[in-house]
Structure formats: C-alpha cells, structure tokens
Amino acid sequence: MVDASHLADSTPTARKAGLVACTHCTRVWPGGTTRCPRCGEAVRSRDTRSLSRVWAWWVVGLICYIPANLFPMLETTFMMRTSGDTIVGGAVVLMMHGAVPVAIVILVASVCIPVAKFIAVAYLALSVQYRWKSDSLKRLQLYEVVEFIGRWSMIDVFVVAVLSALVQLSVFVSIHPGPAALTFAMSVVFTMLSARSFDSRQIWDSLEPDLPEEPET
Amino acid sequence: MSSTTDLQPLPPGTSAALDDLIACPSCDALYRVEVPKHGERAVCARCHHVLIAPIQGAILRIVALSLTILVLLITAIFQPFLKIEAAGLSHSSSIVDAALSFSEAHMIGLSVAVLALIVFIPIARALLLIFSLGPLLLHRPALRGARSAFRWAEAMRPWSMAEIFVLGVGVALVKIVDMARVELGLAFWMFAALVVITVLQDGFMCRWSVWAALDSGHPDPFNADRDDSDAETGLREEPGHG
Numbered sequence: 001m002v003d004a005s006h007l008a009d010s011t012p013t014a015r016k017a018g019l020v021a022c023t024h025c026t027r028v029w030p031g032g033t034t035r036c037p038r039c040g041e042a043v044r045s046r047d048t049r050s051l052s053r054v055w056a057w058w059v060v061g062l063i064c065y066i067p068a069n070l071f072p073m074l075e076t077t078f079m080m081r082t083s084g085d086t087i088v089g090g091a092v093v094l095m096m097h098g099a100v101p102v103a104i105v106i107l108v109a110s111v112c113i114p115v116a117k118f119i120a121v122a123y124l125a126l127s128v129q130y131r132w133k134s135d136s137l138k139r140l141q142l143y144e145v146v147e148f149i150g151r152w153s154m155i156d157v158f159v160v161a162v163l164s165a166l167v168q169l170s171v172f173v174s175i176h177p178g179p180a181a182l183t184f185a186m187s188v189v190f191t192m193l194s195a196r197s198f199d200s201r202q203i204w205d206s207l208e209p210d211l212p213e214e215p216e217t
Numbered sequence: 218m219s220s221t222t223d224l225q226p227l228p229p230g231t232s233a234a235l236d237d238l239i240a241c242p243s244c245d246a247l248y249r250v251e252v253p254k255h256g257e258r259a260v261c262a263r264c265h266h267v268l269i270a271p272i273q274g275a276i277l278r279i280v281a282l283s284l285t286i287l288v289l290l291i292t293a294i295f296q297p298f299l300k301i302e303a304a305g306l307s308h309s310s311s312i313v314d315a316a317l318s319f320s321e322a323h324m325i326g327l328s329v330a331v332l333a334l335i336v337f338i339p340i341a342r343a344l345l346l347i348f349s350l351g352p353l354l355l356h357r358p359a360l361r362g363a364r365s366a367f368r369w370a371e372a373m374r375p376w377s378m379a380e381i382f383v384l385g386v387g388v389a390l391v392k393i394v395d396m397a398r399v400e401l402g403l404a405f406w407m408f409a410a411l412v413v414i415t416v417l418q419d420g421f422m423c424r425w426s427v428w429a430a431l432d433s434g435h436p437d438p439f440n441a442d443r444d445d446s447d448a449e450t451g452l453r454e455e456p457g458h459g
Contacts, residue, residue, distance in 0.1 A: 011263050012247045014240040019247070021240030024368055025428045026268065028240045028247065038428065039368050045245075094392065102391045140243055140264050147375075154334070154378055158385025159392070161331055162299070164318035165310040167393060172304050177322045185327055192375065201245040204263070 013204075020045045023201075047199040054125050057194030058118065064187035065114060072178035073160055084178055087111065087156065110156045110184070113149055117191055120146045121198070128202045139203045146195050153188045157181055239425065241266050270423040276350050276436040279427075282418040283343040289407045289414070290340050290379075296404035299386070303397035312336065312404060334378040339411075342377055345370035350427070353436040364431060371424065380412040 014021040019028040022036035022043045029036065029043065036043050072084025085093060087110045094103040120142055127134060160181045167175040239250045241261040252269060253259045259269040272278070293312060300309035312335065319327040349366035352359055386408070390399055429438045 013245040014238075014247045015245055017247055019235070019238075019240070021242070021245055021247075023242040024371065024424070026239045026242055026425055027428075028235055028238045030235070038364070038432070040365050041368060097395065099391055102388055105388055136244075137264060140266075144243075151375055151378060152381055152384075154381050155385045155388065157327075157331065158315075158335075158378075158382045159389045161315040161318055162310075162386050162389035163392065164322075165315040166299050166301050166308060166389070166399075167397075168308045169301070169303055169306040169397075172306055173396070177319050177324065177327075181319065181322075182324045182327050185330065189330075196375070200243045204244045 015045045046202055046205070050197050050199040050202070051125055051129060053197035054121065054194050057190050057197060058121055058125070061187050061190035061194055062118060064183045064190060065118075068180045068184035068187050069111075071180040071183070073156065073180045073184065074163065075176045075178050077174045077176070079172070086180065087184070106156060106159070109153050113153050114187065114191065117146055117150055117153075117195070121191070121194055124198060124203070128205075131205075136203050140200055143195070143198065143200050143203070150188070150192050150195055153191075154185065157185045157188070239268055241268060267423075269425045271426045272421050272423065274437065275421045275423060275426060276353055276430055278421045279418060280347055280350050280354060282414050282421075283346040285414055286339060286411060286418075287343040287347070289411050290336060290343070293404040293407040293411075294336060296407065297402035298404040298408075299390075299402055300400040301393065301397040302400070309400075309402070312408075334376060335382045336379075338373050339377045339379050339415075342370050342373050345373075349431070350436075353430055353434065356435075358434050359431055367427060367431065371422075374419075377415070379408060380415055383408050383412050 014028050017028075018031045020031050020033050020043050021028045022039060022041050024041040025036060025039040027036065027038050031045065033043055035041070069087055071086065073087050073090060074085045076083055076085065087106070091103045091106045091110075094100075094106065124139060124143055124146075126132070127139060160177045163175045164177050167173060237249055239248050240246070241248070241264060243266045244261060244264040246261055246263045248261075248268070250269070251259060252271065255271050255273040257270075258267050260267050296311070297309050298311050298315070300307060313332070316328050316331040316335070319325070319331065345366040348360065349363040349370065352363070386405065393399065426438075430436055432438075
C-alpha cells in the first residue's frame with residue numbers, strides 16, 4: 001500500500017509518490033527497485049546518465065553524417081565510364097529527369113529528416129540540461145515525432161542496395177554502392193540510438209521543484 | 218475512430234495497491250488503472266500518451282499475424298524479387314542479393330546490417346511473439362522466458378525495417394524505369410503485404426494488455442468476466458476499433 005497524501009497539487013507522478021516506474025510495462029514499484037520484477041527491464045526513477053549517452057551518440061552520428069554527404073552514395077558505370085553521385089547530386093539528377101516527387105522523397109529522407117533530427121535532439125537535450133520552461137507537451141510531441149520518423153532515413157541505403165543488386169548489365173551499365181552508403185547508414189543508426197537514450201520523463205521535471213537526486217548506482 | 222478517455226490523476230490523500238497503479242512511460246504521471254472498453258483508449262491526461270488500448274482478441278491477432286509474417290518472410294527470401302531487362306540483357310535479383318551488393322564493395326558489415334534490418338529482426342520478432350504469447354491461446358501457462366521474450370520483441374520493434382525497405386524499392390524502381398523494363402517478382406508482393414500486416418499488428422499491440430494477459434495466463438483477462446461469449450474466438454469485428 002502506498003500513502004500518497006504528501007503529493008503536491010500538480011500532477012502526481014511516480015517519483016513524487018516515492019515510487020519508480022517501469023517504462024516498458026508501466027508498472028510501479030517501491031523506490032530503490034532497480035529491475036522490474038514483472039518484465040525484467042532495468043528501472044530508474046530518472047535516468048541521470050541518459051543525457052551523456054544522448055550527446056555521445058549525437059556527436060558520433062554527426063561525424064558520420066559529414067562524409068555521407070561528401071562522398072558518392074552510388075557509382076554508376078555506363079559504357080565503361082564511371083561517375084559518382086552524392087545524395088544531393090543524385091536528387092538533382094532525378095529532378096532534371098523530371099522525377100520531382102521521388103527527388104523530394106530522397107531529399108526529405110536523407111537531408112531534411114537527418115538535419116532536423118540533429119537539431120531537435122540537441123534542443124531537447126539542452127532544454128532538459130538547462131531546465132528551460134518551454135511547453136513540455138510540445139517538447140514531448142517533438143520527441144515522439146523524432147522517434148517515429150528517424151528510422152525512415154534508412155530508405156536511401158535500401159535504394160542503393162536494390163539499385164546495385166539489380167542494375168548489373170555487364171559492360172552496358174552497372175551500379176555499385178559508394179562509400180557514403182556505409183557512413184550514412186551508421187549516421188542513421190547512431191542518431192536513432194541517441195534519440196532512444198533520451199529519458200522523456202525529464203522533460204516534465206523542470207516544472208517541478210528540485211527533488212533530491214537518486215544516488216548513482 | 219475509437220473513443221478516448223483521459224485517465225483521472227490519482228487524487229492526493231489516497232492509498233492504492235501497487236498493482237492498481239499505472240505510470241505513464243513518457244511523463245511519469247501516476248494513475249489508478251481503469252480498463253477502458255474494447256476499442257477505446259485510456260490516455261495520459263498530461264502528455265496524451267496512450268496508456269491502455271485493449272482490442273478484442275488482440276493476443277490471437279498478434280500471434281496470427283506473427284505466423285503470417287514468418288511464412289511470408291521465409292518464403293520471400295527464396296523467391297525472385299525483381300528482374301530488369303534492357304538492351305537485350307537481363308538480370309534478376311533476390312532480397313539477399315540486394316543486401317549482399319554492399320559486400321562486393323567491401324562493405325560486408327553493411328550487408329549484414331541490411332539483412333538483419335529487413336529479414337532477421339522481423340523473423341526474430343515474429344518468433345519471440347509466437348513463443349511468448351502462443352501458449353496463452355492454448356490456455357497453457359506462459360513458458361519460462363516468455364516475459365523476457367516479449368520484452369525483447371518490443372525492444373526490437375524500431376529496428377524492424379521491412380516496410381522502409383519496400384518504400385526504398387519503390388524509389389529505386391522510379392529511378393530505373395526509364396532505363397530498363399522491370400519485372401516485379403513474387404517476393405516483392407510478399408514484402409508489400411508484409412508492410413500492411415506489420416502496420417495492423419502494431420495497431421493491436423497494447424503493452425499493458427499483453428502484460429495483464431501474461432500475468433493472468435488468460436489471453437483476454439478483462440474480457441473473461443465482461444462477455445465471455447466472444448472471448449474464445451475473439452474474431453468478431455467490432456465497429457469501434459480502427
């Protein structure tokens with residue numbers, strides 16, 4: 001039994017009730033529990049080290065994203081002559097051939113989403129770090145969009161895989177993956193890990209008075 | 218559209234047993250559990266995260282769709298995927314060829330990763346879901362390890378990218394459609410079906426209900442005492458869900 005009489009007037013939370021919640025199965029346990037007895041997930045009231053992990057993956061992701069844009073994603077050999085296409089270059093070629101919608105899909109998935117994601121994750125992490133009082137609901141919705149949409153950036157890697165497997169017509173024309181395919185895929189994976197390291201419950205903490213931090217385990 | 222109810226925050230001064238409480242995984246708000254009707258959803262009043270969304274016969278549907286995914290994926294690996302013809306030359310490719318194209322360019326790690334994202338992880342997820350939830354449908358206690366299996370299946374969800382691959386194939390086809398004639402193989406249509414099935418399965422997945430089922434050992438724990446006529450089949454379509 002839990003005595004919740006000391007809860008403040010704002011929304012009651014598991015932390016204020018002296019409980020710790022499992023983010024996988026949503027059950028609550030007495031404070032100090034470290035592993036959810038029901039589902040086995042590691043539980044903490046707030047993951048105090050989540051921000052360092054967010055920033056670590058974020059930096060590695062950004063480092064991988066730079067060569068992903070500088071090197072060719074695809075190398076096309078047409079009549080014995082090889083040319084490389086970067087992400088943006090490939091989209092421009094598509095646009096000149098009139099395939100504007102596809103060019104837009106590529107640009108959105110490979111340029112707009114990754115760049116927006118870097119900015120959004122950095123903003124969320126900074127807002128928690130410096131306890132900005134901006135609208136928590138908007139920030140949470142931003143986080144949910146980032147989580148939902150981030151994996152779709154992988155589409156360009158799959159396009160390269162399909163094209164290079166399919167377009168192999170001996171000396172006439174062949175397509176091979178370029179070095180950017182690898183760094184781009186790594187960048188997508190690392191930014192996904194960065195977003196998933198973020199503990200969204202911290203977004204709401206800036207509204208609440210400071211509570212004593214949990215001891216590090 | 219399913220109707221939505223905000224859960225009422227736990228009023229101060231109340232006491233409750235721990236298993237009567239639910240904490241929002243995105244904002245930590247604490248509520249007393251009130252199970253909504255089938256097809257309705259209980260959402261967090263503070264952050265609008267969907268906390269409980271029970272669907273009639275959800276466990277049966279999840280297991281059935283997992284079996285379908287398994288059959289589709291395993292057959293699709295061995296079926297022709299795409300074939301092109303141009304200038305009298307032709308070349309066909311399977312899904313495995315698509316992933317292995319990176320290893321010819323000295324990126325074997327990327328080949329393995331792509332195979333994992335589009336084939337191995339979806340297969341592993343389907344197997345884990347069948348293993349953890351299947352016994353409940355046969356009215357047997359969950360197997361040992363069923364709980365970790367379900368947790369792993371959920372942890373893998375964002376890394377299961379078959380549906381993104383299908384869209385990638387679409388983009389690739391538009392890129393080469395001017396240059397060559399493309400034939401879509403059986404495996405392509407299997408993957409396209411897979412996308413629809415995965416979306417459906419995600420819609421039936423309510424973690425809270427699945428854990429309640431695992432705890433009680435009954436595939437429809439809250440339906441059992443509400444109306445038991447449909448609890449067994451769980452196949453009747455409800456107008457509410459959607």
